[in-house]
Amino acid sequence: MSMSNKVIVTIAPTGGMASKAQNPHLPTQPEEIARDVYDCWNAGASVVAVHARRPDDLATCNADIYRDINRRIRDRCDIVINNSTGGGVNGDMVRKADNGYWEILWEERIKGMDAGAEMCTLDATTINASFEGRELLMNTPPSRCRELALGMKQRGIKPEWEVFSPTHILQDVTSLIEAGFDEPPYFINLVLNVHRGFQNAMPYSPRVLQMMVDCLPKGSIFCVSGIGPAQLPAAANALLLGGHVRTGLEDNLYYRQGELATNQQLTERVVRLVRELGFEPATPAEARQIMGLPRTDASVLPDFAPGAMVEA
Amino acid sequence: MSMSNKVIVTIAPTGGMASKAQNPHLPTQPEEIARDVYDCWNAGASVVAVHARRPDDLATCNADIYRDINRRIRDRCDIVINNSTGGGVNGDMVRKADNGYWEILWEERIKGMDAGAEMCTLDATTINASFEGRELLMNTPPSRCRELALGMKQRGIKPEWEVFSPTHILQDVTSLIEAGFDEPPYFINLVLNVHRGFQNAMPYSPRVLQMMVDCLPKGSIFCVSGIGPAQLPAAANALLLGGHVRTGLEDNLYYRQGELATNQQLTERVVRLVRELGFEPATPAEARQIMGLPRTDASVLPDFAPGAMVEA
Amino acid sequence: MSMSNKVIVTIAPTGGMASKAQNPHLPTQPEEIARDVYDCWNAGASVVAVHARRPDDLATCNADIYRDINRRIRDRCDIVINNSTGGGVNGDMVRKADNGYWEILWEERIKGMDAGAEMCTLDATTINASFEGRELLMNTPPSRCRELALGMKQRGIKPEWEVFSPTHILQDVTSLIEAGFDEPPYFINLVLNVHRGFQNAMPYSPRVLQMMVDCLPKGSIFCVSGIGPAQLPAAANALLLGGHVRTGLEDNLYYRQGELATNQQLTERVVRLVRELGFEPATPAEARQIMGLPRTDASVLPDFAPGAMVEA
Amino acid sequence: MSMSNKVIVTIAPTGGMASKAQNPHLPTQPEEIARDVYDCWNAGASVVAVHARRPDDLATCNADIYRDINRRIRDRCDIVINNSTGGGVNGDMVRKADNGYWEILWEERIKGMDAGAEMCTLDATTINASFEGRELLMNTPPSRCRELALGMKQRGIKPEWEVFSPTHILQDVTSLIEAGFDEPPYFINLVLNVHRGFQNAMPYSPRVLQMMVDCLPKGSIFCVSGIGPAQLPAAANALLLGGHVRTGLEDNLYYRQGELATNQQLTERVVRLVRELGFEPATPAEARQIMGLPRTDASVLPDFAPGAMVEA
Ligand SMILES: [Zn+2]
Ligand SMILES: [Zn+2]
Ligand SMILES: [Zn+2]
Ligand SMILES: [Zn+2]
Structure with a gap:
C-alpha cells in the first residue's frame, strides 16, 4: 500500500470556543458529535479531533464525557x-485565581488523557487567550510540557503536537522529541491565524507556513489548521508542501x-480539493x-485503539 | 548632519540574571555601573540599558536605585x-504565588518607569523563564502591554520594544503601535538566542534575523541583541541589514x-566592527x-532627558 | 465591477515545441487552434497564448499564419x-549559423508582433534551449530586449513579460519598466520547471515561486506557468499568492x-480549482x-483589440 | 589541525575588465601581479585568482602568459x-562574429586550463556582458560546460564553480557534479552584484546570498565575491554563513x-574582519x-601543484 499520495484529513467538529449561538450546526453533545463525525468519515475524514462539552454546552475535559463521545x-x-488536552475557554476549563488571573486550568486539561483516545493534543507552550473580554492564561512551562508528554507515552497515546509559532517547534517540541517522549514520525499540527485571540500565535500566509515547515524536526509529518478564513487556503497550501489537512x-x-x-x-470541500490536486484521502487504517x-x-x-477494541 | 551611516551602539552592562560569581567584571552597584557606562560611552556607546540591583546584587526595579544609577x-x-521594566530573575522581582507559580512580579516591573529614564524596555509578551531550577512566569497579557505603553507615553518615555519572536512583533507591538502608543520611528530590539532559557524565544541565525526584520512594522528601526556566543555574529548581521547593535x-x-x-x-570590539564595515558609531545626540x-x-x-536637566 | 476575486485563466493551447506525435490532441493548424480556444473560452479562459505552426506543424512566427489564427x-x-515572440525550437525558427551555433532566429521572433495581437510575449533574456540533441541559443541581449519593448509600445501591444529566473525580473524587466516601455499594471508570467530544457530557468517549488514573486517590481500582477507535472500545483500556488494562472x-x-x-x-480543471478556492474566472472584458x-x-x-474590431 | 574556524581568503588582483586608467594600482603584467600576490599572501590570502593580460594590458587566456605569471x-x-577560463572583455578574448555578435571566444577561454594551475574557474552558464557599449555574448551551453569540466578533470585541475544566479547552481553545476566531474568538497564561488553588467546575474543582498547558499548541492563549500561596493558586506555575510571570502x-x-x-x-581589511569575527585565515596548506x-x-x-613542483 503506497502512502505517498495519501492525505490525512482531520475533522475538528466542535472545539472549545464556539457556541451554537454562533453556528447552530455546531455539534456539542455526544450524540451530535458522533453523528457529525460519522458523516465526515463517510466524506473522507480519517482522524477526529474531539473536544468535550458539558450538558450546558460549555467546555470541559471531563473524561466521562470524552469517553461517552x-x-x-x-x-x-x-x-x-x-482528544484535546487544551479544553476550551469557559465552563470547567477556567477559573479566576487568587492573584486575579483567569486561567485555563492545568488540572482540567490533563484529564483529556484519561478517556482512552489514541491521540491527544499536546500544546507545548504558554499563551494568553483573549475571549469575551477575559484574558485567559494557559500556563504550560517546560515541566508541564514534559508531564503531558510522559503521561501520553505511559498511556500509549500518540501526541498531536499543536504549535502556533516557530518557537513552539524549535523549543519544547524539539526538546521533548530529542528527550525521547515520542517516536517518529512526529505528527505536528501547525495552527495558523489564531493570532488575534492567542498571544504567541502566527498569522497565516504562504511565507509563514513555509517558514514553520522549515523549522520542523527531522522525522516529522505535519498537518495545517488554518483558523477562520485561512482554513481553505492553508489547507491548499499544506497539500502543496506535502502536508496533511x-x-x-x-x-x-x-x-x-x-x-x-x-x-x-467543510469535509467534502477539502476532500474535493485533495482529489483535484492529485491526492487521495487516507482511510483511518492508512x-x-x-x-x-x-x-x-x-x-x-488506549481503550479506543482498534486492537484494544478487538480484545475488549 | 547625515544619519545614514550612523549606528547606535547600546551598552547593556548588567542585566537581571548574571552574577559577579559568573564574571567578576559585572558591574552591579550604582557607582560600578556608572563607571563602566562612562568607559563604554568613551568607546562609542550612545545608549545604556540599565538594570538595577539591590545592595546584595540581586535584581530589583526599585526606582530609587534606578534613579541613583x-x-x-x-x-x-x-x-x-x-531603564528595564523586565527586571530580573531573582531578588525583588520574583515571588512564589499561592497557586505555586514563581512569577516575575508585575508590580515590580512597572516601577522601572518611575526613575526618570528617557527610554524603557517594553516586553510585550508572556514568557516562562527557566533559571536555577525554577520556572518563572512573566505574564504580560495584552492589557498589561497597553498599561506599559500608556505609562510610558504619559511619562514621555520612548519604548524600546523588546521582542524575542516574530509573534511579539506581529501581535502586541504592532497592535500598540497601530493604537497610537508610540510615534515613528519605532525602536525595536530583536533579542535572539535566549531560547534555551525563555519559552517563546527564537535562536539566532541569519535566516531567523532576516525573517524577524521582515516582520517589522513600517516606520521601525531596529537593534539586535544576540545572547551568549551569538552576540558578535548577530551584531555583524544587524549592520548588514541596516540595523543598530x-x-x-x-x-x-x-x-x-x-x-x-x-x-x-565588548564595546570596543563592536565599535571596531562598526567602523570596519564603513559605519560610524552615533553620538548620543545623533x-x-x-x-x-x-x-x-x-x-x-523624563528627568534625565538632556532638556529636563537643563531646567533642573 | 469588483476585480478582487477575479482570476485570469490563460490558455496556451499549442506552444512551439510539442508535436501531435506526443499528444494527438495538440492543435497546430489555425482551425484546430481556434476550435480549442473557443472550447476553453467557454470553460472560463480569458486569454489565449498563441503559437503559430507551419502547414507541416513545425514552428513559425509567420505573421500571416498568426493573423489567420x-x-x-x-x-x-x-x-x-x-502572440508569442519566442516562436519555437524547429521549423522557421531555427538555423545553424556559420559559427556552428544553432539559433532561435531573432528576425523570425520579431514577426510575432506584426499580426495584430493585443498582447505579445516578451522574453527579456538569453537562454540555451536543449531539444532533440541540439543546443539552441536564444540570444536576447539588453539591446534586443529594448527593441522588443519599443516595438510593442509602438504597436499598442501589451507585453506579457515572460521570466524564468529572478535575474530576468530584477534585470531586464525592471530596467525596461523603469525606462517607460510599459505602464502599470505590468503583467509578468513566471514560467517555472522548464529548467531541464532551458539554461537559466528555475525549477518549481513553493519556495521558488514565493521568491520570484518577492522580486516583482511594484505595480506588477503575475501569472504562473508551471511546466509539465508542475502545472497543477503551480497554478494552485499562484492562487494562494494572489496571482493568475x-x-x-x-x-x-x-x-x-x-x-x-x-x-x-486542463482548462476545466483549473477553473474548478479557481472556484473551489473562492475565486471566479475573469471574463475577457474583466x-x-x-x-x-x-x-x-x-x-x-492592435487589429484584434475589440475596439479596433468595431471600427474595422 | 582543526579546520572549523579557518577561512580561505582568495585574492583576485587583476580580473579581465578593469584598466590602470581606472586604478593605477591594478597589476597587469606578470611581475606586477606576482609582487601583489606575494604581499597579499603575507597579509593572509591563500588562493590567487589569476587573469592574464597581454603586454598592452588587454585581456588574454594565452597559456604562456599565464604560465609566466x-x-x-x-x-x-x-x-x-x-587561472581564469572566463578571460575578459577585450583583447584576445573578443571578436565580432559574422552574425554581428561580439563574443567572448570559447577557443580562447579554454586555453586557461593549459598553464598548470591547480584550480581554474568554471563558468557554467551563458551570459551577455555589457561593456563599453558592446554586448558580449559568452555562450556556454551544457555541452561546453561538460567540455570544461572534463578538461579540468583530465588535467587534475579543481574547478572553482563560478555562479551568478541560483539557476547556475541548480542546473549546470549540479548536473556536472552529479555526473561525476568533480569530487567533494565542491568549491563554489557565488559572484553577486555584477547584475548591472552581466545578464543573468543577481544583485547582492543578505536575502539573495542566503537563497543562493540554500541552493548549493550537498557536499559544497562556498566563497563569496561581492562586486563593487558589495565586496565588503558580502564578505562579512559570507563569514556569518560559514563561507569563505x-x-x-x-x-x-x-x-x-x-x-x-x-x-x-583590501586583503588586510578582510583578514582583520575574519579575525575580528573569531576566525583565522587559512594557510595555503590548510x-x-x-x-x-x-x-x-x-x-x-598540475605543474604548479606543490607536489609536482617537488618532482620538477
Ligand atoms: Zn482543539
Ligand atoms: Zn534587560
Ligand atoms: Zn509560448
Ligand atoms: Zn575572474
Whole structure:
C-alpha cells in the first residue's frame, strides 16, 4: 500500500470556543458529535479531533464525557480518535485565581488523557487567550510540557503536537522529541491565524507556513489548521508542501463569507480539493500507518485503539 | 548632519540574571555601573540599558536605585538612559504565588518607569523563564502591554520594544503601535538566542534575523541583541541589514570561548566592527535624533532627558 | 465591477515545441487552434497564448499564419489574444549559423508582433534551449530586449513579460519598466520547471515561486506557468499568492501521469480549482480591465483589440 | 589541525575588465601581479585568482602568459594558484562574429586550463556582458560546460564553480557534479552584484546570498565575491554563513567611496574582519586541505601543484 499520495484529513467538529449561538450546526453533545463525525468519515475524514462539552454546552475535559463521545464515535466507524488536552475557554476549563488571573486550568486539561483516545493534543507552550473580554492564561512551562508528554507515552497515546509559532517547534517540541517522549514520525499540527485571540500565535500566509515547515524536526509529518478564513487556503497550501489537512467548525464557522458551514460541507470541500490536486484521502487504517499508530514505544494500548477494541 | 551611516551602539552592562560569581567584571552597584557606562560611552556607546540591583546584587526595579544609577551616569556623560521594566530573575522581582507559580512580579516591573529614564524596555509578551531550577512566569497579557505603553507615553518615555519572536512583533507591538502608543520611528530590539532559557524565544541565525526584520512594522528601526556566543555574529548581521547593535555583559559574559569579557572590551570590539564595515558609531545626540527623542507626542520630559536637566 | 476575486485563466493551447506525435490532441493548424480556444473560452479562459505552426506543424512566427489564427479566434469569441515572440525550437525558427551555433532566429521572433495581437510575449533574456540533441541559443541581449519593448509600445501591444529566473525580473524587466516601455499594471508570467530544457530557468517549488514573486517590481500582477507535472500545483500556488494562472498543452501534455490531456480538460480543471478556492474566472472584458488593455500610452490599437474590431 | 574556524581568503588582483586608467594600482603584467600576490599572501590570502593580460594590458587566456605569471607567483610563495577560463572583455578574448555578435571566444577561454594551475574557474552558464557599449555574448551551453569540466578533470585541475544566479547552481553545476566531474568538497564561488553588467546575474543582498547558499548541492563549500561596493558586506555575510571570502581589485577598485584601493589594503581589511569575527585565515596548506587539493580522482598533478613542483 503506497502512502505517498495519501492525505490525512482531520475533522475538528466542535472545539472549545464556539457556541451554537454562533453556528447552530455546531455539534456539542455526544450524540451530535458522533453523528457529525460519522458523516465526515463517510466524506473522507480519517482522524477526529474531539473536544468535550458539558450538558450546558460549555467546555470541559471531563473524561466521562470524552469517553461517552469516543464510544459513540467508535460504535459507528474506525476513525482515529484524538482528544484535546487544551479544553476550551469557559465552563470547567477556567477559573479566576487568587492573584486575579483567569486561567485555563492545568488540572482540567490533563484529564483529556484519561478517556482512552489514541491521540491527544499536546500544546507545548504558554499563551494568553483573549475571549469575551477575559484574558485567559494557559500556563504550560517546560515541566508541564514534559508531564503531558510522559503521561501520553505511559498511556500509549500518540501526541498531536499543536504549535502556533516557530518557537513552539524549535523549543519544547524539539526538546521533548530529542528527550525521547515520542517516536517518529512526529505528527505536528501547525495552527495558523489564531493570532488575534492567542498571544504567541502566527498569522497565516504562504511565507509563514513555509517558514514553520522549515523549522520542523527531522522525522516529522505535519498537518495545517488554518483558523477562520485561512482554513481553505492553508489547507491548499499544506497539500502543496506535502502536508496533511484539518477542517471543521472548531477552526472555522463559515463555508464562505456570510454563509455558515456544516462539518460535512467543510469535509467534502477539502476532500474535493485533495482529489483535484492529485491526492487521495487516507482511510483511518492508512492514517494510522502514516502516523505510526499504535506507538511501538509504549506497553499499553488506549481503550479506543482498534486492537484494544478487538480484545475488549 | 547625515544619519545614514550612523549606528547606535547600546551598552547593556548588567542585566537581571548574571552574577559577579559568573564574571567578576559585572558591574552591579550604582557607582560600578556608572563607571563602566562612562568607559563604554568613551568607546562609542550612545545608549545604556540599565538594570538595577539591590545592595546584595540581586535584581530589583526599585526606582530609587534606578534613579541613583541614572544620576551617576548623567553626571558623567550624555548617553541615552534606558531603564528595564523586565527586571530580573531573582531578588525583588520574583515571588512564589499561592497557586505555586514563581512569577516575575508585575508590580515590580512597572516601577522601572518611575526613575526618570528617557527610554524603557517594553516586553510585550508572556514568557516562562527557566533559571536555577525554577520556572518563572512573566505574564504580560495584552492589557498589561497597553498599561506599559500608556505609562510610558504619559511619562514621555520612548519604548524600546523588546521582542524575542516574530509573534511579539506581529501581535502586541504592532497592535500598540497601530493604537497610537508610540510615534515613528519605532525602536525595536530583536533579542535572539535566549531560547534555551525563555519559552517563546527564537535562536539566532541569519535566516531567523532576516525573517524577524521582515516582520517589522513600517516606520521601525531596529537593534539586535544576540545572547551568549551569538552576540558578535548577530551584531555583524544587524549592520548588514541596516540595523543598530547592542553589546555588554547582560547579553554575553565572554569575549571569546573561555575568556571572560569586560563591558569596555565588548564595546570596543563592536565599535571596531562598526567602523570596519564603513559605519560610524552615533553620538548620543545623533542617537536621540535617529530614535526621535524626546517624544513629540508627550507633554512631559523624563528627568534625565538632556532638556529636563537643563531646567533642573 | 469588483476585480478582487477575479482570476485570469490563460490558455496556451499549442506552444512551439510539442508535436501531435506526443499528444494527438495538440492543435497546430489555425482551425484546430481556434476550435480549442473557443472550447476553453467557454470553460472560463480569458486569454489565449498563441503559437503559430507551419502547414507541416513545425514552428513559425509567420505573421500571416498568426493573423489567420487570430482572425478565426476572434470570429468565435472575445478572448484576449496574445502572440508569442519566442516562436519555437524547429521549423522557421531555427538555423545553424556559420559559427556552428544553432539559433532561435531573432528576425523570425520579431514577426510575432506584426499580426495584430493585443498582447505579445516578451522574453527579456538569453537562454540555451536543449531539444532533440541540439543546443539552441536564444540570444536576447539588453539591446534586443529594448527593441522588443519599443516595438510593442509602438504597436499598442501589451507585453506579457515572460521570466524564468529572478535575474530576468530584477534585470531586464525592471530596467525596461523603469525606462517607460510599459505602464502599470505590468503583467509578468513566471514560467517555472522548464529548467531541464532551458539554461537559466528555475525549477518549481513553493519556495521558488514565493521568491520570484518577492522580486516583482511594484505595480506588477503575475501569472504562473508551471511546466509539465508542475502545472497543477503551480497554478494552485499562484492562487494562494494572489496571482493568475496559465494552463494548456504548451506547458503540459498530461492530465495526470500516463494520461494525455486536452486543452479543454486542463482548462476545466483549473477553473474548478479557481472556484473551489473562492475565486471566479475573469471574463475577457474583466481580464482586459485587470491588465490595463488597451494601453493608454500607445496611439494605435492592435487589429484584434475589440475596439479596433468595431471600427474595422 | 582543526579546520572549523579557518577561512580561505582568495585574492583576485587583476580580473579581465578593469584598466590602470581606472586604478593605477591594478597589476597587469606578470611581475606586477606576482609582487601583489606575494604581499597579499603575507597579509593572509591563500588562493590567487589569476587573469592574464597581454603586454598592452588587454585581456588574454594565452597559456604562456599565464604560465609566466604562475611561475613568478610560485617562486615567491605556496599560495594556491587558480587561472581564469572566463578571460575578459577585450583583447584576445573578443571578436565580432559574422552574425554581428561580439563574443567572448570559447577557443580562447579554454586555453586557461593549459598553464598548470591547480584550480581554474568554471563558468557554467551563458551570459551577455555589457561593456563599453558592446554586448558580449559568452555562450556556454551544457555541452561546453561538460567540455570544461572534463578538461579540468583530465588535467587534475579543481574547478572553482563560478555562479551568478541560483539557476547556475541548480542546473549546470549540479548536473556536472552529479555526473561525476568533480569530487567533494565542491568549491563554489557565488559572484553577486555584477547584475548591472552581466545578464543573468543577481544583485547582492543578505536575502539573495542566503537563497543562493540554500541552493548549493550537498557536499559544497562556498566563497563569496561581492562586486563593487558589495565586496565588503558580502564578505562579512559570507563569514556569518560559514563561507569563505574573496577580495581584490578584480571585484572592486575602491577601498571606500572615492578612495582607490590596493590589493594589499583590501586583503588586510578582510583578514582583520575574519579575525575580528573569531576566525583565522587559512594557510595555503590548510586551504588545500579544506578544498580537497590535489584531486584524488585525477591521475595527473598540475605543474604548479606543490607536489609536482617537488618532482620538477
Ligand atoms: Zn482543539
Ligand atoms: Zn534587560
Ligand atoms: Zn509560448
Ligand atoms: Zn575572474
